[in-house]
Amino acid sequence: MRIIRGAINLKKNSKKEIKHCTEKLMNEIVKKEKLKERDIYSIIISVTKDITKKNPCTIVRKMGFVNTALMGVQEMQIEKSMPLTIRFLIHSRGKDSTKFYYLKDTAKLRGESEK
Numbered sequence: 001m002r003i004i005r006g007a008i009n010l011k012k013n014s015k016k017e018i019k020h021c022t023e024k025l026m027n028e029i030v031k032k033e034k035l036k037e038r039d040i041y042s043i044i045i046s047v048t049k050d051i052t053k054k055n056p057c058t059i060v061r062k063m064g065f066v067n068t069a070l071m072g073v074q075e076m077q078i079e080k081s082m083p084l085t086i087r088f089l090i091h092s093r094g095k096d097s098t099k100f101y102y103l104k105d106t107a108k109l110r111g112e113s114e115k
């Protein structure tokens with residue numbers, strides 16, 4: 001099974017920015033992983049509590065992932081954690097591997113989670 005973790009942070013909590021960032025992250029993963037809907041088992045998307053204007057799952061659905069099992073959840077509220085962040089966890093068919101796609105400021109999170 002192929003596991004894909006992704007993250008991106010927003011400039012602000014607006015419909016336009018949520019759409020832009022969700023599409024940016026999803027498009028990057030789809031392109032680099034050559035991901036087809038039929039290969040995906042499920043996608044879990046978390047948002048930090050400050051993201052409220054639009055549901056990223058709806059955006060992914062509108063990108064064409066009409067039959068994919070999607071689940072949207074709220075990220076844990078930990079003090080000083082990165083605000084305005086969308087995270088993806090994708091399980092898909094493929095060679096056993098784990099890949100990370102951390103766009104914009106979230107690249108910092110990779111180092112932090114390994115400390």
Ligand SMILES: C=C(O[C@@H]1C=C(C(=O)O)C=C[C@H]1O)C(=O)O
Binds near residue numbers: 112
């Ligand atoms: C540091 C991150 O944020 C938090 C920490 C994670 C981790 O240590 O793997 C995963 C999700 C978040 O709860 C991240 O998304 O990588």
